[in-house]
């Protein structure tokens with residue numbers, strides 16, 4: 001597997017709004033299930049990874065994803081049918097995607113939902129290769145190639161030309177999302193009374209810090225192969241998420257505020273990606289190397 005990521009970041013950005021007409025970007029479905037939210041390219045974290053983000057003080061970077069219960073076992077919460085195991089709504093935990101000013105694929109800068117850890121200027125990952133770099137990102141697009149599924153690299157090629165997927169041999173990979181991942185990467189919430197109201201806000205893209213903390217804490221307290229959740233670990237994790245005050249959380253707030261006001265004051269609505277220096281790096285975000293020194297990093 002070999003990819004050409006310079007100037008791309010297609011797997012880290014929601015670029016549906018800038019895709020040429022006729023290019024289909026509807027791949028968030030996993031098997032028969034559709035997500036409840038509208039996030040594009042959510043990175044599914046393992047329980048170990050969720051705990052690592054919490055230890056690093058980055059609990060405010062995480063968000064859950066629930067699934068619509070259109071087929072198979074389900075449970076109703078807030079008037080929505082949710083995919084469930086044994087009456088417990090199932091969910092992933094991923095990385096938040098605030099709007100950032102980015103210019104992928106040679107386009108002009110524009111506000112697009114972008115992974116919290118993507119440097120908007122270099123379009124490189126701020127945690128690439130370190131302890132927090134998610135497995136799902138490190139392996140991408142290997143799982144797709146192993147399953148003979150479409151890759152984001154090929155979607156970018158179809159939309160904007162160029163060569164992104166240079167070698168499509170996945171090597172010896174076991175797909176990450178096997179059924180045995182329950183409790184390890186796929187989680188089940190044990191108490192629907194604690195998520196009433198939260199489900200509706202998640203579906204509407206209006207989740208609060210408390211909403212996210214409720215699910216993230218369950219994931220942090222889960223164990224592979226088990227549906228039950230350790231109460232003490234859950235309580236500790238919830239406090240950790242609620243108390244998180246990282247550069248990521250502060251940057252997300254500022255990006256969201258800037259994006260909502262873009263153009264409203266008569267100024268340009270084409271913000272420079274270099275704003276990342278002010279909004280992220282000045283708060284302590286790790287720098288990225290740029291493409292002169294690192295030619296294969298996304």
Ligand code: SF4
Pocket residue numbers: 003004005008009010011012140141152153156164165298
């Ligand atoms: S892995 Fe593929 S989609 Fe992601 S940045 Fe690289 S070339 Fe683009």
Ligand code: SF4
Pocket residue numbers: 011012043095115116117118119124125126127128133134137298
């Ligand atoms: S963690 Fe890094 S590689 Fe993964 S989606 Fe976010 S920016 Fe992209």
